[in-house]
Amino acid sequence: MEGQDEQTTGARAADGSHADIYGEDGAILSSFLAAIGAAIADRDTLTLKREVDDLHQSELGDLLEALHPEQRRALVELLGADFDFSALTEVDEAIRRDIVDSLPNAQIAQGVQDLDSDDAVYILEDLEKEDQDEILSQLPFTERIRLRRSLDYPEETAGRRMQTEFVAVPPFWTIGQTIDYMREDNNLPDRFSQIFVIDPSFKLLGAIDLDQILRTKRSIKVEEVMHETRHAIPATMDQEEAAREFEQYDLLSAAVVDENDRLVGVLTIDDVVDVIQQEAEEDLLRMGGVGDEELSDSILSTSRSRVPWLLVNLLTAFLAASVIGLFDRTIEHIVALAVLMPIVAGMGGNAGSQTMTVTVRALATKDLDIYNAGRIIRREMGVGSINGIIFAILIGLVAAAWFRDPNLGGIIAAAMIINMFVAALAGILIPLLLDRFKIDPAVASAVFVTTVTDVVGFFAFLGLATWWFGVR
Amino acid sequence: MEGQDEQTTGARAADGSHADIYGEDGAILSSFLAAIGAAIADRDTLTLKREVDDLHQSELGDLLEALHPEQRRALVELLGADFDFSALTEVDEAIRRDIVDSLPNAQIAQGVQDLDSDDAVYILEDLEKEDQDEILSQLPFTERIRLRRSLDYPEETAGRRMQTEFVAVPPFWTIGQTIDYMREDNNLPDRFSQIFVIDPSFKLLGAIDLDQILRTKRSIKVEEVMHETRHAIPATMDQEEAAREFEQYDLLSAAVVDENDRLVGVLTIDDVVDVIQQEAEEDLLRMGGVGDEELSDSILSTSRSRVPWLLVNLLTAFLAASVIGLFDRTIEHIVALAVLMPIVAGMGGNAGSQTMTVTVRALATKDLDIYNAGRIIRREMGVGSINGIIFAILIGLVAAAWFRDPNLGGIIAAAMIINMFVAALAGILIPLLLDRFKIDPAVASAVFVTTVTDVVGFFAFLGLATWWFGVR
Structure with missing residues (x-):
C-alpha cells in the first residue's frame, strides 16, 4: 500500500528529502x-x-x-x-x-x-x-x-x-590528474557539467564534458580528448542570442570569454531557461499591449505603465472615427450602415491579428527570413483572399436578410473582401517592415495593423455605400 | 590580427569544427x-x-x-x-x-x-x-x-x-567500479549528466550527478553518495508539468518511472527547452486566434485552421451589431453617436486585452493562484477605474469640442468609465473562470472579453445618449 500512495502523489512524493x-x-x-x-x-x-x-x-x-x-x-x-x-x-x-x-x-x-x-x-x-x-x-x-x-x-x-565559478585545467594534465584534483579541491562550484582547458594566460583552449572524462582512461592527456571551444560566448553577447546558441546546439553550459578570448565565466542552461521564458513572456505581453509589469506591481505603477499604449490606441481610434465622420450624411440616410460597420472593421482586425501573430512569432524565432518571406507573403495573401470570400458570402447573406436589402448585402460583401485582403497584407508587411527598421515588431505591430483594418474597413464599407446609393 | 578576426565574427568563429x-x-x-x-x-x-x-x-x-x-x-x-x-x-x-x-x-x-x-x-x-x-x-x-x-x-x-538510453548501476558498487564500467562500456548514451541507481527489478533507488562522482573517492560505495530520487517523473506526466519540474528545481535530467516505480528512461533538459518554447508559442498563437499552424503549411490548410476563430468572432460581431440596432432611431437623430461609438468599444477592448494578457500569462506560469487572486482582482479594478477616469476626461473633452456639444462629451465620458471598469473585470474574471472550468484561457479569453467590451461599450454609450437626449 505504501508504494501505491507514493505513486498517486506524483513526482514530489518519491522524494524523501523535500517537504510536500x-x-x-x-x-x-x-x-x-x-x-x-x-x-x-x-x-x-x-x-x-x-x-x-x-x-x-x-x-x-x-x-x-x-x-x-x-x-x-x-x-x-x-x-x-x-x-x-x-x-x-x-x-x-x-x-x-x-x-x-x-x-x-x-x-x-x-x-x-x-x-x-x-x-x-x-x-x-x-x-x-x-x-x-x-x-x-x-x-x-x-x-x-x-x-x-x-x-x-x-x-x-x-x-x-554568467557564473564566475568554474573548473579549468591545463592541457598537459592527464584525465587521472584532473579527477584527483577534483576529488581534493573543496572550492569546486556546486554543480558543473563540463570543465575547461586554458593556457597560463587564461586563454580558452577547449572543454571536456564530464561524461567524456568518465569514459576516458586515466593516462590519456586532457588535450587529446578535449573538444575545441565550440560555442564560446563573448561576454558582451545579448542574453537572447546566447539562449539561441544553447537551443540550437543543445548545450548544457558554455564558456564565456572576454574580448581577449580569456575565460571569464560559464553560462549554464538553468539561467538560459529563465531567459527563454522571460523573452517568450515579453513577446506575449508586448503583443497584448503590456510592458514589463509584474503581478506584484502596485495599482498606480500598473496604471501608469499601461496608459501609453491606450493613448496610442486612442489616437488611432480618433483617426478611425474621423473616417466615419466623412460619411455622416450617408449614415443619417441609411442607419443600417452604422449597425453593420463594426463587423467589417472587427473581422478585418481579427484576420489581421492572426497573420500578425504568426509573423511576429516567426520573426522572434528566426524562422522567417529572406528565403521564405516571399513565399509566406504570397501564402498570407492567398489565405486572406479565401477567407475574405468565405466571410463576404456569409456576412452578405445575413446582412441582406436582416435589413431586407440585397444591395446592402452586396456592399458589405465587397467591403469584407477588400478589408480581409488588406488585413492579410498589413498583418505580414507591418511586422516585417518594423523588424527591418529594428523596431520590435511585438510592441508596435498590433496598433498599426488594427489602424489599417479599422480605417480601410470603415472607408471601404461607407465609401462603397455612399457611391452605390448615391447619397450627397 | 587573426585573433581579432575570430573575435568579431562571434560565437561560431571560435569553433574550428563547424562550417560558418x-x-x-x-x-x-x-x-x-x-x-x-x-x-x-x-x-x-x-x-x-x-x-x-x-x-x-x-x-x-x-x-x-x-x-x-x-x-x-x-x-x-x-x-x-x-x-x-x-x-x-x-x-x-x-x-x-x-x-x-x-x-x-x-x-x-x-x-x-x-x-x-x-x-x-x-x-x-x-x-x-x-x-x-x-x-x-x-x-x-x-x-x-x-x-x-x-x-x-x-x-x-x-x-x-524520454530517452530510453541511460546508465544505471547497483547500489553496492563503488565509485571506482562505476567509473571503470563507464570506461569499458561502448554502449553508453551519447551524452548524460547523471547515472541512476536501481535494484535488480529496475526499481529506481537514487541518482548521482557526474560532478558528484568526480569529487568522490574510488572506494566509496554508490549508495553512500547517491541522492534519493528527487523529482522522478511518472511516464504519464504531461510534458508541460514535467517542464515545470525542471524549471523549478533547475534539473539537467530526471529519471522517468513507470507505474511500478521502475526506471524506464530519462528526460533531458534539451527536450524540456523545446517543450518550454513550444508551450510559450502555443499560448501566444492561441491568444492571437491561431491554432497549431506552422510556416510551412499550405494556403488551404492555413485558411481552414483560421476559419473557426473568425466564425466565432463573426457571431459576437453580430451580437454587438444587434446592440447597436436597438438604438437605430437615436443614431438617426444624432449621427455623431455613430462616429464616436467605436472609440468607446475599442478602448474598452484594448484595456480588457491588457488585463487578459497579464492574467493568461500568470495562469500559464502558475504565478496566479488562490492566494493572490483576490489581490490581483482588486488591483485590476483599481487600474481599470483610474485609467477609465483618465481616458474619460480626455475623450470627453475632445468629443465635446469636436461636435460642439458638452452633453455628448459628458455622455461619452460616463460610458468610457463604465466600459473600462467592466473591461478590467472581464479581463481578469473570464480567464480565471475558464481556467477553473479546465478550458485553456489562452484560446477562449480574447473572444469573450471583446464581446463583453463591445456589447457593454455600445450599450452604455448609446443607452446613456438615448436616455439623456430623450429620443424615442
Whole structure:
C-alpha cells in the first residue's frame, strides 16, 4: 500500500528529502501557509527554521510570494543568517526589492557571499549604486572582483548572467590528474557539467564534458580528448542570442570569454531557461499591449505603465472615427450602415491579428527570413483572399436578410473582401517592415495593423455605400 | 590580427569544427545555399557530402528549411545513408512529413536506428500506424521494444519525450567500479549528466550527478553518495508539468518511472527547452486566434485552421451589431453617436486585452493562484477605474469640442468609465473562470472579453445618449 500512495502523489512524493508543500492544483497548501503564519505571529524561530530548512530555494521563493508583505519581512528577519538568499532569485522583482530594502547592507553582504556569483549579481543588480558599492566593499577581495566584473557588463548580456565559478585545467594534465584534483579541491562550484582547458594566460583552449572524462582512461592527456571551444560566448553577447546558441546546439553550459578570448565565466542552461521564458513572456505581453509589469506591481505603477499604449490606441481610434465622420450624411440616410460597420472593421482586425501573430512569432524565432518571406507573403495573401470570400458570402447573406436589402448585402460583401485582403497584407508587411527598421515588431505591430483594418474597413464599407446609393 | 578576426565574427568563429554557414542576420548565407543548390542540380554527391558533413543537426535542419521542396527531397536522396536523420527533429512538421513520406520505409528504419530513442520517436510518432509498424518490424529486437514502449505512452507525456538510453548501476558498487564500467562500456548514451541507481527489478533507488562522482573517492560505495530520487517523473506526466519540474528545481535530467516505480528512461533538459518554447508559442498563437499552424503549411490548410476563430468572432460581431440596432432611431437623430461609438468599444477592448494578457500569462506560469487572486482582482479594478477616469476626461473633452456639444462629451465620458471598469473585470474574471472550468484561457479569453467590451461599450454609450437626449 505504501508504494501505491507514493505513486498517486506524483513526482514530489518519491522524494524523501523535500517537504510536500504543494496541493493538487500546484498552489502552496493552505495548512502549510497557516502553520508558517502562526509561527511568524508567535515569533517562533525554532519552528520556522525547522519548517523552511528542507525547502528548495524555489519552494522558499513560492512561500515568500504567498505570504503578506509584513509576514515576508518578518520571516526573513526571524530566519536571520539561516535565510537562504538564493530564494530571492525566484520571486518577482517588486517582492525582491521590498525584502532587500528592509535588510541592512551588512546582512545582504553576508547573504550573497554564500551564493553562486550569478545569483549574487541577480540580487545586486537591482540595487542603488551606493548600496551596491557598500555591500561589495564588505565582501572578500576575490568575491568582490568577480561580482564587480559581472556587474560591469551591460544588462541582459551573457557577462551579466554568467557564473564566475568554474573548473579549468591545463592541457598537459592527464584525465587521472584532473579527477584527483577534483576529488581534493573543496572550492569546486556546486554543480558543473563540463570543465575547461586554458593556457597560463587564461586563454580558452577547449572543454571536456564530464561524461567524456568518465569514459576516458586515466593516462590519456586532457588535450587529446578535449573538444575545441565550440560555442564560446563573448561576454558582451545579448542574453537572447546566447539562449539561441544553447537551443540550437543543445548545450548544457558554455564558456564565456572576454574580448581577449580569456575565460571569464560559464553560462549554464538553468539561467538560459529563465531567459527563454522571460523573452517568450515579453513577446506575449508586448503583443497584448503590456510592458514589463509584474503581478506584484502596485495599482498606480500598473496604471501608469499601461496608459501609453491606450493613448496610442486612442489616437488611432480618433483617426478611425474621423473616417466615419466623412460619411455622416450617408449614415443619417441609411442607419443600417452604422449597425453593420463594426463587423467589417472587427473581422478585418481579427484576420489581421492572426497573420500578425504568426509573423511576429516567426520573426522572434528566426524562422522567417529572406528565403521564405516571399513565399509566406504570397501564402498570407492567398489565405486572406479565401477567407475574405468565405466571410463576404456569409456576412452578405445575413446582412441582406436582416435589413431586407440585397444591395446592402452586396456592399458589405465587397467591403469584407477588400478589408480581409488588406488585413492579410498589413498583418505580414507591418511586422516585417518594423523588424527591418529594428523596431520590435511585438510592441508596435498590433496598433498599426488594427489602424489599417479599422480605417480601410470603415472607408471601404461607407465609401462603397455612399457611391452605390448615391447619397450627397 | 587573426585573433581579432575570430573575435568579431562571434560565437561560431571560435569553433574550428563547424562550417560558418550563417550571415550577420542569422539567416543561412546565400553563397552557401547557392553552392548546395548547384551541387544538387549536378547530382554531385561528393561535394554535397563534404559540405554537409560538418554541419550540426540543427544546421542541416536550417538548410533543409531554406531549400525548395524538390531540392530537399533530392538532397536527402543523394546523401543516402550519410543523411543524418536527427536533422528531421529540427524542421517544421510539414517539412518532416514531406521528406519522410518520400523515403522508403527501409531507409527510415536504417536512419532512425542511429538516433537516440527520443529523436527516433519524434520522427516515428507522426507516421501512419502501418508505416510505423513496418519500420519498427525492421529494427533489432531491443530497439523495437524501446521505441514501442515510448510510442505506447500518450502524446505530450514524459514517456513520449524520454530517452530510453541511460546508465544505471547497483547500489553496492563503488565509485571506482562505476567509473571503470563507464570506461569499458561502448554502449553508453551519447551524452548524460547523471547515472541512476536501481535494484535488480529496475526499481529506481537514487541518482548521482557526474560532478558528484568526480569529487568522490574510488572506494566509496554508490549508495553512500547517491541522492534519493528527487523529482522522478511518472511516464504519464504531461510534458508541460514535467517542464515545470525542471524549471523549478533547475534539473539537467530526471529519471522517468513507470507505474511500478521502475526506471524506464530519462528526460533531458534539451527536450524540456523545446517543450518550454513550444508551450510559450502555443499560448501566444492561441491568444492571437491561431491554432497549431506552422510556416510551412499550405494556403488551404492555413485558411481552414483560421476559419473557426473568425466564425466565432463573426457571431459576437453580430451580437454587438444587434446592440447597436436597438438604438437605430437615436443614431438617426444624432449621427455623431455613430462616429464616436467605436472609440468607446475599442478602448474598452484594448484595456480588457491588457488585463487578459497579464492574467493568461500568470495562469500559464502558475504565478496566479488562490492566494493572490483576490489581490490581483482588486488591483485590476483599481487600474481599470483610474485609467477609465483618465481616458474619460480626455475623450470627453475632445468629443465635446469636436461636435460642439458638452452633453455628448459628458455622455461619452460616463460610458468610457463604465466600459473600462467592466473591461478590467472581464479581463481578469473570464480567464480565471475558464481556467477553473479546465478550458485553456489562452484560446477562449480574447473572444469573450471583446464581446463583453463591445456589447457593454455600445450599450452604455448609446443607452446613456438615448436616455439623456430623450429620443424615442
